[in-house]
Amino acid sequence: MKVAVVGATGLVGNVMLEVLAERNFPVTELIPVASEKSVGKTITFKGKDYKVVGMTQAISLKPDVALFSAGGDTSKEWAPKFAQVGTVVVDNSSAWRMDPTKKLVIPEINADVLTPEDKIIANPNCSTIQMLVALSPLRKYGIKRIVVSTYQSITGTGVKAVNQLENEYKGIQGEMAYHYPIHRNAIPHCDVFEENGYTKEEMKLVRETKKIFGDDSIRVTATAVRIPVVGGHSESINVEFEQEYDLSEVRKLLSQAPGVVLQDNTDTNTYPMPIYAHGKDEVFVGRVRRDESQPKTLNLWVVADNLRKGAATNTIQIAETLIKKGILK
Numbered sequence: 001m002k003v004a005v006v007g008a009t010g011l012v013g014n015v016m017l018e019v020l021a022e023r024n025f026p027v028t029e030l031i032p033v034a035s036e037k038s039v040g041k042t043i044t045f046k047g048k049d050y051k052v053v054g055m056t057q058a059i060s061l062k063p064d065v066a067l068f069s070a071g072g073d074t075s076k077e078w079a080p081k082f083a084q085v086g087t088v089v090v091d092n093s094s095a096w097r098m099d100p101t102k103k104l105v106i107p108e109i110n111a112d113v114l115t116p117e118d119k120i121i122a123n124p125n126c127s128t129i130q131m132l133v134a135l136s137p138l139r140k141y142g143i144k145r146i147v148v149s150t151y152q153s154i155t156g157t158g159v160k161a162v163n164q165l166e167n168e169y170k171g172i173q174g175e176m177a178y179h180y181p182i183h184r185n186a187i188p189h190c191d192v193f194e195e196n197g198y199t200k201e202e203m204k205l206v207r208e209t210k211k212i213f214g215d216d217s218i219r220v221t222a223t224a225v226r227i228p229v230v231g232g233h234s235e236s237i238n239v240e241f242e243q244e245y246d247l248s249e250v251r252k253l254l255s256q257a258p259g260v261v262l263q264d265n266t267d268t269n270t271y272p273m274p275i276y277a278h279g280k281d282e283v284f285v286g287r288v289r290r291d292e293s294q295p296k297t298l299n300l301w302v303v304a305d306n307l308r309k310g311a312a313t314n315t316i317q318i319a320e321t322l323i324k325k326g327i328l329k
Ligand SMILES: NC(=O)c1ccc[n+]([C@@H]2O[C@H](COP(=O)([O-])OP(=O)(O)OC[C@H]3O[C@@H](n4cnc5c(N)ncnc54)[C@H](OP(=O)(O)O)[C@@H]3O)[C@@H](O)[C@H]2O)c1
Pocket: 006, 007, 008, 009, 010, 011, 012, 013, 033, 034, 035, 036, 037, 038, 039, 055, 068, 069, 070, 071, 072, 074, 092, 093, 094, 124, 125, 126, 155, 156, 157, 158, 159, 160, 306, 307, 310, 311
């Protein structure tokens, strides 16, 4: 299969190449794509060198599938052009997620929505993916309301943010990805502010949850915070159900759920942390406990590598689902 990785020189693109190799995705021809400034650079995939090409050349090669992680504006402009030559695009940016004509997919949850007519498919936001993978097994209780606070890794902001943190460690003045220093700091500001005072990242958690679960009645409120962590995103989730739940059943459901690892034992100080989630594909859940201030309500701590399940792995799982369904050949 001819596979274009658009944004191959970026953080997500790099992990995408790793995950394609690890999962033995059936790549017969790799087309690494980036901006004009990277054209001609060498990318190594499975021990073989490839030259980075620009968008126009990539389209002329008519890839079967293009895995996009090159920002929203790039995707808005170029994804339809790839689709026009018959390429199926799986896009990591926020460009298409809330478009009612595009599917927003987490394979563990709603792989069934994919059809041969889908030419541009959206990968959800990293914070949304890990939250919903953890909450999906508990949907039998009826999810009424979610209150989530995120503790997000700087890798969620791309190469520029990683450089900022490294420069600050070393005391070097350099290009800033954030308005403020990130080293020894917590910045309650991920993505841009919207008119309602929430950030776009916070509103993605609200809007994408309703779309993926197919339930507009679920109430969600979020606070997203950037912290100087490299391994992955963490989330404190408070979820109120329609029905009463049994805590031991909750643990059982979580431990049996696809893509979830339950790490929850206060006797042994066992709980998820980004340093251990780094490089892994699963969503780790711990600190599972009853909210004693309110009935039918549960607290959870959820951690995942935002570059893996939050981006590259989920994208490649979508492509694998298309192969399984015979949509991609
Ligand atoms: N980081 C995460 O946790 C995460 C999670 C989910 C989704 N995403 C999304 O994935 C995308 C990339 O994120 P990232 O963290 O990998 O960013 P990044 O490290 O800054 O990489 C951006 C990539 O996009 C390429 N690019 C930029 N403008 C382009 C253009 N006009 N044409 C072709 N390629 C272009 C860059 O190429 P050059 O090197 O040539 O500039 C680079 O390969 C963003 O849309 C982001 O929202 C990120």
